[in-house]
Amino acid sequence: MEPQAVKTETGYQYQQKPSYPVQKQIQNRNKSLSIEYTAQKGKFENDIDADLNGVAIGLSSSPDHHGFWSKFEYLKNNDYDADYYELSIGAHYNFIYVNNFYLTGTAGLGFGWAKVDGFDNSSFFTVPLGLEAGFNFTPSLSLFGGVGYKWAWDVSSSTKCNDGTTSNSTGSGACSWHDGVNSSTYTIGDFDGVTYKAGLRYNF
Structure with missing residues (x-):
């Protein structure tokens, strides 16, 4: 901090400028x-319920104002020997930022893929929505938690035709214009559910 000249009754004296509060530094x-x-x-x-648990890393605009976010997730379920990966992007909107506390809403689109024992590999189009609350205890570091909901639609090709093309239809007529059915896949199907998160942010 550079000293600042302040006029007093006895002349000018130099004082240190007050440092910015944490909230101001974070906004920068x-x-x-x-x-x-x-x-x-x-x-x-x-009617199958299965909990998925894992980790995620993300890069975003600072959550104390409006911006964009991206995230890569890896989740696992041991009961079904399932591994799930997802890459998603979206926007976030800051509702509250006061006394280093923030509340932000998020919405996005994603693409996921899963490997599950007994199923063929499945691909998904996803729509995640959520709320994130956090506290900035230093200008660089924030603790946060959140809750949301995510829909995932299975977009895997379910049938392979004899001419090499694929179809999302099933049954004997699925490849009627493509030399008949060669093989059918057994994918997971659509799913949805409540999401939770808790983590640490580095702001820069």
């Missing part, structure tokens, strides 16, 4: 790198 940092624990209470077809 425009990017944020995050690492988090993440989970989803998955509801699958045929």
Whole structure:
């Protein structure tokens, strides 16, 4: 901090300028790198419930104002020997930022893929929504938690035709114009459920 000249009754004296509060310093940092624990209470077809737990890393605008975010997730379920990966992007909107506390809403789009024992590999189009609350205890570091909901639609090709093309239809007529059915895949199907997260942000 540079000294500042202040006029007094006895002349000018130099004083140190007061440092910016944490909130002001954080607002001057425009990017944020995050690492988090993440989970989803998955509801699958045929009334199957399966919890997915894992980690995620993300890069975003600072959560104390409006901006964009991106994230890569890895989740696992041991009961079904399942591994799930997802890459998603979206926007966030800051509702509150006061006394180093923030509340932000998020919405996005993603693409996921899963490997599950007994199923063919499945691909998904996803729509995640959420709320994140956090506290900036230094200009560079924030603790946060969040809750949300995510929908995942299975976009895997379910049938392979004899001419090499694929189809999302099933049954004997699925490849009627492509030399007949060669093989059918057994994919997971759509799922959705409540999501949770807790983690640490580095603001820079």
